[in-house]
Amino acid sequence: MAKKLIFVLGPTASGKTDYSVNLAQQIGSPIVSCDSRQIFRELRIGTAPPSELQLLKVKHYFIFSHSIHSPYTAGRYEVEALALLSELFKERDTIVATGGSGLYVHALCYGLDDFPPADPDLRQMLTERLEREGIESLRAELRVLDRESYETIELSNSRRVLRALEVTIQTGRRFSSFKTGGQRGRTFEIEKRIIVRPREELYNRINRRVDLMMESGLLDEAKSLYKYRDLTALKTVGYSELFDFLGGKIPLDQAVDLIKRNTRRYAKRQITWWNRYSDLIEVQSGD
Numbered sequence: 001m002a003k004k005l006i007f008v009l010g011p012t013a014s015g016k017t018d019y020s021v022n023l024a025q026q027i028g029s030p031i032v033s034c035d036s037r038q039i040f041r042e043l044r045i046g047t048a049p050p051s052e053l054q055l056l057k058v059k060h061y062f063i064f065s066h067s068i069h070s071p072y073t074a075g076r077y078e079v080e081a082l083a084l085l086s087e088l089f090k091e092r093d094t095i096v097a098t099g100g101s102g103l104y105v106h107a108l109c110y111g112l113d114d115f116p117p118a119d120p121d122l123r124q125m126l127t128e129r130l131e132r133e134g135i136e137s138l139r140a141e142l143r144v145l146d147r148e149s150y151e152t153i154e155l156s157n158s159r160r161v162l163r164a165l166e167v168t169i170q171t172g173r174r175f176s177s178f179k180t181g182g183q184r185g186r187t188f189e190i191e192k193r194i195i196v197r198p199r200e201e202l203y204n205r206i207n208r209r210v211d212l213m214m215e216s217g218l219l220d221e222a223k224s225l226y227k228y229r230d231l232t233a234l235k236t237v238g239y240s241e242l243f244d245f246l247g248g249k250i251p252l253d254q255a256v257d258l259i260k261r262n263t264r265r266y267a268k269r270q271i272t273w274w275n276r277y278s279d280l281i282e283v284q285s286g287d
Helices: 016-027 052-057 074-088 102-110 120-133 135-145 147-152 158-171 175-179 199-215 218-228 240-246 252-274
Strands: 004-009 031-033 094-098 189-196 280-284
Touching: 004 016, 004 102, 016 031, 016 052, 016 094, 016 189, 031 074, 074 102, 102 252, 120 135, 120 158, 135 147, 135 158, 147 175, 147 252, 158 175, 199 218, 199 252, 218 240, 240 252
Parallel strands: 004 094, 004 189, 031 094, 189 280
Antiparallel strands: none
């Protein structure tokens, strides 16, 4: 019997985790997470990981499995996830995977084209620009040179913006074009299901979830991580805004509002990313 990986996709707060847990229980499968932040064990609240009960109900992989102190990439995830699937498929024919990190999903499904090595002089120049002019300057140039990357990558992450711009300038090819090249073969079938919700409903869910995370101790979590705020893993929505509050740059209520706004923007970028796939099976909210 052919092996199958069922990928449950969708924007943040759409209900991927609930759907995946129910599906995994029905077919007797573990869940392979495909989230570039839930993978870190130090981030227990701000990444909206599965609840303790959900983790007890179904075995999860790549949840709290790595440390923020060890750099992690989509390329490394591809290697580790494929090795894991090779073992899991020995015992079952169908496995559930879920996540909202588009590049990680693409890496597991199709592999990533090899990016060129960094040009030290160009990187130094862009780094100096970042320090001198701020991230907005690099974002503006990326928007002109590679609109697709501008609309899909995490714009609050200066490292990702710099790298996208660096590759585009260095190669003369859009950074996004490296993610749509030749696809590597897989030994299993891939079925992609996407959770669909009306935008207003999705945005309301995002706002409520941020409030719940704050009630659950997100601020205290951010305080415990503040000294590590320059790590790549922490340059993400939910932490960056609270770090600005803790650094005295903005009041707390503004930080919370920014988390909600930036999460909604992130959800919009995720939807744009999923639209590149023509083989999605839509699952309406509540199904």
